[in-house]
Amino acid sequence: MGSVRTELRETAQREKIGKVLSIQEQIAERSKYDAERLDPAFQPWTRQFEDWVKEGWEFDDIRPALEDFGRAQWRSRTIEAAAIKVEFPTLNQVIGERRTGCFEFTWIDDQEFAFMRQTQAVPCEGYEQAFALWSQASSFISQWKLLPP
Helix, strand or coil: CHHHHHHHHHHHHHHHHCCCCCHHHHHHHHHHHHCCCCCHHHHHHHHHHHHHHHCCCEECCCEEEEEEEEEEEECCEEEEEEEEEEEEEEEECCCCEEEEEEEEEEEEEECCCCEEEEEEEEEHHHHHHHHHHHHHHCCCEECCCCCCC
């Protein structure tokens, strides 16, 4: 989250002064932040944020909330897994509007190998169906919510 906020702030600053990055600068910026972000499955939401910043949206405090947690299977190992709902309040002073973006992040937390597995990031409105598919594919068993059979 920290690297995303930094990238958004830098993008907003460039937008305000009208600085356009060259292709080489864009690649360098992307790789700088990609190194801090563990998995490309979470990339679609950062691209969405970049678009919002370019459209003049400013971000307020991020509101994460635990959606579910439990155990999932990875290569015959049972590993902790989590689903987090994150709301991103925004405002656009130019058009005088507020809105809240929302994404659900799901992953298997393989602490033994310090790696996030089976990652998924989806807009909140598509979460139920995406999570049902993910939990079936990952043999997820909730230790918090009871999933429908």
